[in-house]
Amino acid sequence: MTHPRVSGRSTPGLPSETLRELSEAARLAATGQAPAELWAARRFLEGTQAAIAVLDTELRYLYLNEALADVNGLPVQEHLGRPMPEVIPGSGASAEVAREVLRTGRPQTVVFDGRVPVDPADVQRWWLGAFHRLAGDNGEILGVAAVVMEVTEGIRQRESLRRAQARLELLEETAARVGGTLDAADACRALTDLLVPRFADYAVVDVLDPEGTRRAPATPVPVRLRRMAVAAAPGMPEPLAPVTRSGEVIFHQATSSMARVLTGHKPVVLNRPDDDTVRLLAPTRRRLERYRALELHSVAYLPLMAGGEPVGAVIVGRRADSPEFTQDDVELLEQLTSRAATGIGHALRYTHEHETALEMQRAFLATPHIPGPGVEIASRYLPAGRGAEVGGDWYDAVALPCGRTLLVVGDVMGHGVRAAAAMSEYRSLLRALALQGLAPDRLLAEADRTAHALDLDRVATCVLALLDPAAGHVVLATAGHVPPLLVRPGTAPELADLPVGPPLGTGFGGYDSRLCPLPPGTLLLAYTDGLVERRGEDIDIGLAALAAMPITAAHALPDVLNAVLDRLAPAGSEDDVTLLAARTL
Incomplete structure (x- = not known):
């Protein structure tokens, strides 16, 4: 158990007199001299799911129950008489909290995170620990008592709710920013600004172009798209950022991931692709060289679906020390691009009609x-x-x-x-x-x-x-x-x-x-x-x-x-x- 987070609340533990007697019972246990009432208390403590320990002023274990022994992954006998930092090498921060309680006499509640040695899954877990000082009848300091309860499930639920709330807020932000304009270029730029640097180091939006590929093909074929927006993280090396310019016509090969996304309507994720795959991503040798210079190690292609039909696709990339795309990353990106696709689709239709009407009017007035x-x-x-x-x-x-x-x-x-x-x-x-x-x-x-x-x-x-x-x-x-x-x-x-x-x-x-x-x-x-x-x-x-x-x-x-x-x-x-x-x- 490591990395405690200290709470300002005071959590009552067992009465100090009971724990003093309990520590004495632990000492007499080996000789069979413990009084019957203390053995009853001990049976109560051994039966609880809470992990309980009594430490002396040197933080040596005087008593602990089987629940705490299970958490630490060592038998009870290997704890007794030994200092906590010696028994549990990663407990230095917890020991500091115990020393603070001994010094000040103020009870403290802390949250520990760590891993259980005997847990085959080796996943992170959390415990809530309550420390308070033990004192004798004449005020002498006897040691410190700790009561620990696992709170992993509650923390995970709280974290899950927090992530769900953050995801909902992000989706609402996406709908507001991307759907808040009828200008297609502005809508696409709003999407790349949301993606970089929050989710990626590099992002582009390519859309079906009335002057190029007007509709997504049924099978993978070469496609000619219009690049509407490009965004690169601040650390992108010059002159590599951006790799392409907004408004540029991009030609994607039939074997490219873009062609697959437009025909399959599903994301394509490439984490650390090999050289042959990278060559398929780049439509030209020059762009292949630039992609390699960017050190992009992971790329995700996501379709922009509006009304059941693709209007384009988003490409996001991570480079250098950024992590690969996880399944959670891809699921969130799917939700985000799905929300953005509706606004971009509306903007594209409006922009096309707007430009058509404007060209008609200018032609007549000319x-x-x-x-x-x-x-x-x-x-x-x-x-x-x-x-x-x-x-x-x-x-x-x-x-x-x-x-x-x-x-x-x-x-x-x-x-x-x-x-x-x-x-x-x-x-x-x-x-x-x-x-x-x-x-x-x-x-x-x-x-x-x-x-x-x-x-x-x-x-x-x-x-x-x-x-x-x-x-x-x-x-x-x-x-x-x-x-x-x-x-x-x-x-x-x-x-x-x-x-x-x-x-x-x-x-x-x-x-x-x-x-x-x-x-x-x-x-x-x-x-x-x-x-x-x-x-x-x-x-x-x-x-x-x-x-x-x-x-x-x-x-x-x-x-x-x-x-x-x-x-x-x-x-x-x-x-x-x-x-x-x-x-x-």
């Missing part, structure tokens, strides 16, 4: 805009911040006969790929109707009727501005959209006062237009509501801030757009922002 004569234009598109869905904002400029130019800024309600697709339909519809020479109010009415007849599942707001520089005026009409800003030479900016019609696609109709003077050099700025609308704030506040911008008609259009975005566009906006500026010459 179409060259050629206004009519006497008009210059500039535009900006600011997508929603990370974690927000792409909307259906668009802008357009259509050159018309007689030197006129139609400007359009619109916003499809909703977000994602379907909103971006609906945006392209509205954009094409308005272009086609504009070429028929319709006035802005009639153009909106026809667009609303057509969209409603086609049963488009998204409505859209938009503002039209038909510029006629030669005539010196502009005709404005709006379908549920925020008003454009007009900045005439020598005057302050003002918001156009327009009658507001319903959004397109509702089928309600009822649009009006307004003719406004357009002197040469007039600046017109159309935009979407993402520029001026804030959650929990009246939109009139944003509109007033726009009208108060210190801009003039003489400012260069790119400078105007930059100034407006710098002043009004929120960081990490939940909505897209689209600007289209035009000036008559």
